[in-house]
Amino acid sequence: MGFHHHDHGDGHAHHHHGKGASKKALLASLLIISVFFIVETIGGFLTNSLALLSDAGHMLSDALALLLSLVAMHFAARPPSAQKTFGMQRFEILAALTNGVTLVLISLFIFWEGFQRLLDPPEVASGKMIIIATIGLLANIAAALVLMRGDYKDNVNVKSAYLHVLGDMLGSVGAILGGILMLAFGWYIADPIISLIVAFLILLSAWRVTKESVNILLEGAPSRLDTTKVEARLGQLGGVRKVHDLHIWTVTSGFDSLTCHLIVEDNVPSYPVLDAALNLLQKEFGITHATIQIENSSISHGKLHCQGGEPEHEHGHAHEHGHSH
Structure with missing residues (x-):
């Protein structure tokens, strides 16, 4: 999912x-x-x-x-x-x-x-x-x-x-x-x-x-952030197997954005991971605008092997509005 x-x-x-x-x-x-x-x-x-x-x-x-x-x-x-x-x-x-x-x-x-x-x-x-x-x-x-x-x-x-x-x-x-x-x-x-x-x-x-x-x-990462560190910290979250397609950029001064995909263990529910990831980004790196896609390891595995697009189309689009201060 x-x-x-x-x-x-x-x-x-x-x-x-x-x-x-x-x-x-x-x-x-x-x-x-x-x-x-x-x-x-x-x-x-x-x-x-x-x-x-x-x-x-x-x-x-x-x-x-x-x-x-x-x-x-x-x-x-x-x-x-x-x-x-x-x-x-x-x-x-x-x-x-x-x-x-x-x-x-x-x-x-x-x-x-x-x-x-x-x-x-x-x-x-x-x-x-x-x-x-x-x-x-x-x-x-x-x-x-x-x-x-x-x-x-x-x-x-x-x-x-x-x-x-x-x-x-x-x-x-x-x-x-x-x-x-x-x-x-x-x-x-x-x-x-x-x-x-x-x-x-x-x-x-x-x-x-x-x-x-x-x-x-040039959509470069903000100079105050080390992207490898952000990637490493996200990878350390419980249940996360891999982080890929990580992008961090600045829209305008003081407004940084991040998108990434997290591959999680099959049996791990994705919302807690998502929540943990968003909290981590905000507390440690001050990023409040993040879009994260959670993928099961089996699905992403299938994706890697299936050349003709995505094997399954069950993307749950869950939009939550977390107003974080």
Whole structure:
């Protein structure tokens, strides 16, 4: 008997916790950061400071991350349709990939420009630069405080936005330091050096975002899970002889799915095994969305030898809705 079991756990729940507060926090910090992105960009050109421009690039990466989180929240909340059975939850990942690629391009531009400037550092209006960078730092602090009032511990989106903003603070601090060095000692080489450091920070965050989103789009197993360990643990359950066709993938950040077939001893009732398997997946691996097919060893044996499809068509489709917290 093949049993299909579907467990609709908390896969979607994290999208709805403190949603209103999170959305407001993201929107407010997006506004703050976008305004100062514009201020820093103009300031960078006026003062001829690459460090300010690279900090603006960092701010743009924040703004993109925040916009992404808002768009993702909007789409993740849309109900699944007949064509899109997961709804639009993958949109977040596509947007993250776009975000990552954009950041890589920005950082490459800064590297290129920074190396040119290392050879021949131009003069920078350091006094104005310090003022603008300080305003940028205050904007980042404001955005971080706003995000902390949101749901930054539970919500993946708010948390990543918060980390972005913290990283951005470093960029602003760097620009301020550079400005002080140039003002005090006329060390104009400080400007390209700091911008290269900031570009490197942008590149790191871009690499992380891109790597993760590509892994998700390729249906790779979530990086936090070791599939061989999951398979081994399922195989250790009483009555289970073999685990096959195990697939684990991520639908969108924080929502992992698993499907597999368990071959059980002929005399073992399948529901207890199913129950044990689902509990194990949730408790040990945090997977709440699992579809498991239980097969008798004799049937699966028959299946392996019968080339013309399945020898028996007695698949009991048992759909249970276990709301697991």
